[in-house]
Amino acid sequence: MEHKIFSLILSTIIVLSSCAPSPIPTLKPTITLLPTLTLPPTPIPNYYSDQDRDGLSDQKELIINTNPNQVDSDGDNLSDYDEVTKYFTDPLKTDSDGDGINDNDPEERREYTHSIRAICFIPPPYDVEMMNDHFQDVVALSEEGGGLTYEVTFYPDAYHIIEEIPIDETSESYGGLEHYLVSTPLMNFDDEMSRETYKLFASKEGTTDLDVIKNMYKWTNKNVRTMPNASGVGDFSEPFLDLFITEDDQITFLYTPIKFTPQESYTEWDLTHLVLGKECFYNKTHGSCGSTANFHSTILRSVGIPTKITLRVPIANPNFDDQKALLDNLSSFTRSLLTIDMYGVHFLVEAYIGNRWIRVNNYEYEDNVELMGSFIKVISFASWRDVGFANSWGYWPPYDLIEIAEQKPIHEPIIQDIN
Numbered sequence: 001m002e003h004k005i006f007s008l009i010l011s012t013i014i015v016l017s018s019c020a021p022s023p024i025p026t027l028k029p030t031i032t033l034l035p036t037l038t039l040p041p042t043p044i045p046n047y048y049s050d051q052d053r054d055g056l057s058d059q060k061e062l063i064i065n066t067n068p069n070q071v072d073s074d075g076d077n078l079s080d081y082d083e084v085t086k087y088f089t090d091p092l093k094t095d096s097d098g099d100g101i102n103d104n105d106p107e108e109r110r111e112y113t114h115s116i117r118a119i120c121f122i123p124p125p126y127d128v129e130m131m132n133d134h135f136q137d138v139v140a141l142s143e144e145g146g147g148l149t150y151e152v153t154f155y156p157d158a159y160h161i162i163e164e165i166p167i168d169e170t171s172e173s174y175g176g177l178e179h180y181l182v183s184t185p186l187m188n189f190d191d192e193m194s195r196e197t198y199k200l201f202a203s204k205e206g207t208t209d210l211d212v213i214k215n216m217y218k219w220t221n222k223n224v225r226t227m228p229n230a231s232g233v234g235d236f237s238e239p240f241l242d243l244f245i246t247e248d249d250q251i252t253f254l255y256t257p258i259k260f261t262p263q264e265s266y267t268e269w270d271l272t273h274l275v276l277g278k279e280c281f282y283n284k285t286h287g288s289c290g291s292t293a294n295f296h297s298t299i300l301r302s303v304g305i306p307t308k309i310t311l312r313v314p315i316a317n318p319n320f321d322d323q324k325a326l327l328d329n330l331s332s333f334t335r336s337l338l339t340i341d342m343y344g345v346h347f348l349v350e351a352y353i354g355n356r357w358i359r360v361n362n363y364e365y366e367d368n369v370e371l372m373g374s375f376i377k378v379i380s381f382a383s384w385r386d387v388g389f390a391n392s393w394g395y396w397p398p399y400d401l402i403e404i405a406e407q408k409p410i411h412e413p414i415i416q417d418i419n
Contacts, residue, residue, distance in 0.1 A: 088413035118404040123147035163354040164208035180306035189302035312375035316401035
């Protein structure tokens with residue numbers, strides 16, 4: 001039957017073609033497909049995605065059921081990040097222990113973690129807002145006596161979750177941080193240096209912001225020498241702990257660190273091997289902590305990572321026995337955290353990594369407090385000309401401990417380490 005129908009159709013086409021002078025248009029078959037059922041794909045959070053920029057990736061927020069679009073899911077004025085990694089309270093409850101007091105209360109914050117509270121004094125320069133960071137909470141008590149008397153609470157168990165970001169994508173996260181990316185008189189990188197440091201530390205495909213830090217450490221530890229100043233006395237004699245820069249950005253004099261004694265003369269060697277970041281990079285040298293912080297900051301900014309320089313001081317002044325005696329009532333573990341050293345004043349870099357300011361020490365980044373002890377951060381700055389330690393510090397070091405006590409946690413942490 002099918003054969004006959006086909007023959008009839010073919011005959012008809014032949015007859016029509018012989019009668020019509022114009023060509024017959026080509027017939028295209030129409031194929032109709034039955035609709036298929038398409039299931040929506042299961043959403044998989046981008047490993048690097050952090051929509052609310054709170055430091056917790058969307059992936060981790062999915063794990064702990066917090067809102068990836070809100071910094072503070074439960075509205076208690078503590079960020080999800082701080083509740084998970086600093087206070088260990090419940091990021092989904094405004095009152096974790098149900099006692100009727102908000103988790104943001106200074107005493108409630110301490111109930112789920114080990115803490116150390118002290119009252120201290122520091123002369124200018126200081127910045128109370130900057131003193132509050134991931135490892136310490138600070139409250140100003142008075143500004144009498146030529147300085148700040150303040151209450152500081154340390155959280156020794158706090159840690160960082162570093163959600164590293166591909167270096168080629170980081171600029172999207174740097175809005176408002178331009179001040180921490182520019183070249184300065186001492187962090188004096190230029191385009192040529194930027195090309196070299198990018199090639200050294202960031203050119204490999206897939207390199208993240210944290211990889212840049214690690215690559216810098218590897219290169220520094222292998223190639224860079226720690227130098228004394230031109231006098232050759234030793235590392236702590238290098239004239240870098242403070243300096244004065246005039247309005248036209250000319251260095252007029254430097255200070256030695258022990259008593260901030262004015263040093264009105266310095267050598268070209270000091271500048272090119274201890275002070276100026278670009279020259280130190282090419283000479284592969286730096287001095288002690290202040291010089292090293294400037295060196296690291298110059299390199300990281302040249303690659304395109306925002307940086308601050310931070311000053312930290314020990315909690316007690318080792319020159320006074322009564323201050324050291326205050327530590328005797330603390331547990332041996334807590335005393336081991338509280339670094340007390342004649343040369344304890346310490347400069348280091350804070351770098352903006354994974355949407356967080358992370359402390360970058362001389363030889364490693366700090367994702368917990370134990371790496372450097374419970375030093376007190378007193379100020380961070382984008383440029384050395386923003387601060388003037390010698391104007392108020394005088395004899396070094398001028399910080400004081402007035403009282404101190406520790407508190408063990410009352411409750412078990414709500415969320416364990418998810419790093």
